[in-house]
Amino acid sequence: MAARLPSWAWVTGLTVGATVAVVTLAVQADHGPHPTAATVKPSATASASTHGSAKPKPPARPPALPDESGQGRRIVYSLAEKRVWLVDATGKAGRSFEVWPGTVNPEPGRYSITLRTQSLKGSDGVQIEHVMYFTKAEGVNVAFSNALDGASPPPANGQKLGGIRMHKEDGAALWAFGDQGTSVVVVK
Known part of the structure; x- marks a missing residue:
């Protein structure tokens, strides 16, 4: 008659086997290709090889300050x-940002x-x-x-809206920059 192995022996054997499998997979993964975060959205025609030879393009610089935007401290x-x-x-x-x-x-x-107002419900x-x-x-009112x-x-659904909206962090930067009386230059 064959002797039965105790349950702790089975659990220990399975745990050791699983640990060996995980370590083996981790070592193999460490030697494989590593993904990198893209700094720009890829274009529809962009393709990357599996060897990682495609290099992401650096983010585009914002357009230059318009020439006709005036002088001195201002919001353009x-x-x-x-x-x-x-x-x-x-x-x-x-700082420059899209709106x-x-x-x-x-x-x-x-x-x-x-006029500056901390918060309210927009139109x-x-x-x-x-x-x-x-x-x-x-x-x-334009603000x-x-x-x-x-x-x-x-979408405006036919409403007349004068709000010029921006991302939250840009709104905070503009709020810190522009006090009442700060010059605003609007250009085409």
């Missing part, structure tokens, strides 16, 4: 680029921040913060802001 808003630059007193753009304009655009020209019904008003166009949840604005 380009209608065509849908972009804002925060420009210091020496004329150097310290989502509303359906009503201000005319190109020089304005200043007339589109979205909770917004870092609201900085600088003009009116077509009877609508920079960001949604509390960081989302882009929903």
Whole structure:
């Protein structure tokens, strides 16, 4: 009659076998190709080989500060680029970011921040913060802001909206940069 192995022996044997298998797989994986994080979204035509020879392109630099954007410390808003630059007193753009304009655009020209409001509900019904008003166009207040949840604005559905929205971190940077009276230059 054959002797039965105790259950602890079976459990110990299975545990040792599983540990050996995991260690073997880990060693093999360590010698294989390693994925790297992409710094830019790949294009539809981009292809990478399995040997990792494709190199990601560096992120594109933001467009240069428009020439006709004035002098001194200011906020520059380009209608065509849908972009804002925060420009210091020496004329150097310290930060630039894309924005989502509303359906009503201000005319190109020089304005200043007339009112700052920490947070409120926007005319589109979205909770917004870092609201900085600088003009009116077509009877609508035009202001920079960001949604509390960081989302882009929903479609306007025929509404006249003057909010120029941005990402949450850009809204915080703009709020820190622009006090009441800060110059805003709108360019085409």
